[in-house]
Amino acid sequence: MKLISILMLSVFSSAAQADVDFLAFPEIRADHVEGANFSEKNVRPSVDLFLSKEFDVGALVLFEVFVAEDVENAERVQLGWKFNESTRVWLGRYHNPFGYWHTEYHHGNYLQTSISRPEMVDFGGSGGLVPSHMTGGLVEGSIEHGEGVWSYTLAAGMTSQLTSSGGHHGGGAGGSLTDFDVFNPKAGNHDYGYTARLAYQPNLMDETQYGAFATHETIKTDDSPKDEITLDVVGVFANYHKEKLRLIGEAYYFHTEVPRHHDEGGEQSDDFIAGYIQAEYAANDEWTPYISYSDTFANDDNEYIELLPKYAEKAKTVGVRWDFYRHQALKLEYTQREFDHDHNGLWLLNWSAVWP
């Protein structure tokens, strides 16, 4: 993996001089869980490097690499073809196109207002409920209607595995979703997932949009090669932008089928709902305070959630973003989190930027 990073870095540095779109997102993040010790391990620098190119003949390439002290990950490796101005087909590893937050933001923390992601759309390795990446095929298209536009996405590919060792993105102890490794396809045990998404922007010039999606994922576990979890999710989302105010909200309905490891055997077939809302107020070009609330409903004894102990079932966040210089921001936020058998407060402070 180190070799891949070095190779990618050299490609990126030479590409920065060529006729391609190149973006680098450096970040330094400090976290502190109330009651825990604070050490230098709580301060994590990272950088996300992005490169894309549209060739005149219609070919497309996209690479994204995330590098931190203990993580080196090829986030996106995509080769595509632009059939016309509104239809693209991709092959490779890409972001699973579900919901609003996950399709709008990923790494590149500078682009999102807050530091953290809502719990239910957190990265698979950090306690998120839905696999973050797929490796396979992706179709993206749009249909303009007056000043508005409909956008659709269809995806099918290898999905995540539920492992007890933790995935990337800073995953620690406990189970989490580990992505298919495009550079090491024999690692792990992965099955297929499918996602369809539809979104509508009433005015292409504005960021307001509404939409819905459905995803079906077959998730292998590392407990037993034959064990597999079936995850079906349908969700709705909205991003409402009016002058200085922005509201983001998503609600997902989950149906899970999880093999039981207790004496009774069989599998648990269960349903639950998760949602969040985030409000942001851009007081001026520099200061943006924000709050968010996320919750999980009807999830008592759900075995899928019990397998993901890093998932906070309820969270309240308050924070502020200060754009103190061109393409650089400082953010501070506090989140009160409730887990299945625990609760704590988490402080986050970060500096994020984009270059060039």
Add this chain to the structure above:
Amino acid sequence: MVTQLECCLAVIVSRTPLLIFITLVLGLSMPSMASARELVVVSSKSTDYLPLSRFELRKLFLGYPVEQNGKVISAIRNTSDERAYKVFLQKLIRLSAKNYERRLMSKTFKTGAANVPTADSLDALIDELQQTDSTLSFMWMDEVESQPGVKVIEFIGDDTTN
């Protein structure tokens, strides 16, 4: 005769404050009117575009494709003149520089679609426009007048408003 002269003087004296005010207003406004520069959308002289709406122009500079007669039109951001860029943002894009650039970056980062390129000198911009017959940009009207290979497509606004 004396009475008429006295009457005229009385009128002038009584209206002196108003005359001073009018003179001051005209005096203050004339220089800025004289220096107001018009910002215009331009293309190579070889293009034959149909008129583009304000919505289509905004689309172009936000990185969305606009097609005319089967040809895809693209845009270049002129970053050679800070004032021109500011007027472009105020009058056409209607976003702050921070929000505009963040939107462009987000779109590229999310979709892999090419960003709207920039030209940081007028010479580079003119070269780019003349190399292709499907690219638009913006510049001051007085700059267009000194560039024989470039023509005006649309009026954006002038720099009188802050």
